[in-house]
Amino acid sequence: MNAPAHPAAIAPPLPADLLAALRTGFGARCSTAPAVCEQHGRDESVFDVPPPQAVVFAESEGEVAQVITLCARHRVPVIPFGAGSSLEGHLLAVRGGISLDVSRMAEVLRIDAEDLTVTVQPGVTRKQLNEALKHEGLFFPIDPGADASLGGMAATRASGTNAVRYGTMRENVLGLRFVNAAGEVVRAGSRAKKSSAGYDLTRLLVGSEGTLGVITELTLKVHPLPEAVSAAVCFFPSIDAAVRTAMQIIQIGVPIARCELLDANAIRAVNAHDRLGLKEAPMLLMEFHGSEAGVAEQAAVVQAVAGDHGGEAFEWATTPEARTRLWTARHHAYLSGLQMRPGCRAVTTDTCVPISRLAENINASVAEVESAGLPYFIVGHVGDGNFHMAYLLDPARPEELATAERLSAQMVARAIALEGTCTGEHGIGLHKQGFLLDETGAEAVAMMRAVKQAMDPLGILNPGKVFAL
Numbered sequence: 431m432n433a434p435a436h437p438a439a440i441a442p443p444l445p446a447d448l449l450a451a452l453r454t455g456f457g458a459r460c461s462t463a464p465a466v467c468e469q470h471g472r473d474e475s476v477f478d479v480p481p482p483q484a485v486v487f488a489e490s491e492g493e494v495a496q497v498i499t500l501c502a503r504h505r506v507p508v509i510p511f512g513a514g515s516s517l518e519g520h521l522l523a524v525r526g527g528i529s530l531d532v533s534r535m536a537e538v539l540r541i542d543a544e545d546l547t548v549t550v551q552p553g554v555t556r557k558q559l560n561e562a563l564k565h566e567g568l569f570f571p572i573d574p575g576a577d578a579s580l581g582g583m584a585a586t587r588a589s590g591t592n593a594v595r596y597g598t599m600r601e602n603v604l605g606l607r608f609v610n611a612a613g614e615v616v617r618a619g620s621r622a623k624k625s626s627a628g629y630d631l632t633r634l635l636v637g638s639e640g641t642l643g644v645i646t647e648l649t650l651k652v653h654p655l656p657e658a659v660s661a662a663v664c665f666f667p668s669i670d671a672a673v674r675t676a677m678q679i680i681q682i683g684v685p686i687a688r689c690e691l692l693d694a695n696a697i698r699a700v701n702a703h704d705r706l707g708l709k710e711a712p713m714l715l716m717e718f719h720g721s722e723a724g725v726a727e728q729a730a731v732v733q734a735v736a737g738d739h740g741g742e743a744f745e746w747a748t749t750p751e752a753r754t755r756l757w758t759a760r761h762h763a764y765l766s767g768l769q770m771r772p773g774c775r776a777v778t779t780d781t782c783v784p785i786s787r788l789a790e791n792i793n794a795s796v797a798e799v800e801s802a803g804l805p806y807f808i809v810g811h812v813g814d815g816n817f818h819m820a821y822l823l824d825p826a827r828p829e830e831l832a833t834a835e836r837l838s839a840q841m842v843a844r845a846i847a848l849e850g851t852c853t854g855e856h857g858i859g860l861h862k863q864g865f866l867l868d869e870t871g872a873e874a875v876a877m878m879r880a881v882k883q884a885m886d887p888l889g890i891l892n893p894g895k896v897f898a899l
Contacts, residue, residue, distance in 0.1 A: 441526020444483050448504045461485040470529035475519040482523035485873045499613030510672045512579030518859025524894040525558040538562045549649045552581025568652045571596035575761045581645045586857040587637030588657040594813030595687045602651045608643035611886040640892035642885045656719035661747040665711045670741040672712040673789040676812040688717035689727040689813030696807040700759040703766035767807045774822045780843035782816040782854030795841045816854035858896045
């Protein structure tokens with residue numbers, strides 16, 4: 431299908447001596463097989479970009495450094511690859527080069543239960559980490575939906591369903607190790623909860639989208655498993671009523687752990703996919719963490735607020751099995767939505783605004799897509815002002831892509847005008863480079879470019895992402 435303009439270029443062949451050195455050093459873990467390269471050259475975006483020219487599977491920090499050192503010598507791009515679940519073209523080889531797959535670096539290195547920290551390699555996924563932590567009575571709360579790798583989650587500053595209470599990757603990464611563009615290992619941060627020591631390189635790498643270094647180790651905050659957990663669903667007469675309920679819950683200070691919006695289209699999709707039988711109306715899916723008494727108090731307050739906005743059919747899921755069923759359906763919403771229009775592709779965009787402006791942003795976005803007549807669905811982490819709009823496109827009709835891009839641009843421009851951001855968690859990648867300029871201004875982007883130039887003077891680390899070269 432046609433896709434938005436992107437800076438892809440025809441890449442020269444890999445230098446023969448580089449490929450020979452990689453094959454000598456990595457053997458079968460250096461692959462130029464078309465199927466392997468294709469697998470590492472596609473994500474959930476609509477960009478059509480040639481795949482990387484080779485894939486190297488690293489199994490240690492030293493091997494990451496080895497690959498980057500060799501590629502720097504030959505000025506060949508290196509694109510970090512974790513689970514491949516990004517949405518904005520982060521892993522696409524727009525300048526050719528080597529896809530550096532760190533998914534085999536998947537060890538939980540250290541659990542410090544007394545300090546509530548854990549140290550992991552970048553290929554560990556969030557589900558793998560939580561499986562390791564549950565025996566200690568702990569959990570890692572960042573949940574972007576996909577079973578993403580923690581290195582990728584840090585690189586894209588992921589958040590997700592729990593962010594309203596526990597924050598994003600920015601707040602939960604204490605320290606990290608990374609390999610810079612010269613092949614040197616750099617350590618940033620520590621296991622301490624705070625520090626005033628120099629520039630904050632940890633936060634610089636979190637959200638850098640692989641353009642400043644390849645993360646090889648992470649030290650993360652973890653949290654005690656709550657004594658009591660309860661989930662609830664509530665249905666509303668309109669999206670506006672659901673969103674205003676979420677806004678009021680936050681504004682009165684209820685410490686809700688999760689507050690997710692699914693519109694009627696998303697409910698219809700998950701009903702068909704997971705056989706749930708939910709009412710096909712705008713729904714809030716909420717979760718409460720705390721003591722038995724605290725959870726009960728939170729739930730009572732939320733139920734009263736929802737009632738004031740026309741919420742009805744308040745249903746509880748207190749057993750782990752019932753909660754898992756609901757949250758699995760929420761996490762399946764994207765794939766379920768694609769099945770609403772067989773053979774379709776999706777343009778999925780997200781914005782985040784101050785909570786007081788959320789209803790305005792969503793209502794206007796819905797009115798625009800309804801007027802355009804394009805199939806869509808909405809899911810949102812509305813407790814922190816973030817929502818996702820997925821426009822469903824027929825790949826054989828380029829005019830639908832043009833409509834989706836126009837609607838997405840209008841939605842993003844409105845979010846910025848409402849003092850929000852062009853992306854709450856997807857990142858910039860290829861898709862939102864122009865919006866970054868609109869949001870931050872030319873001066874800020876020039877400073878970002880200067881940082882990139884200082885840390886990656888040859889421009890080999892995931893080139894073409896965040897801002898075009």
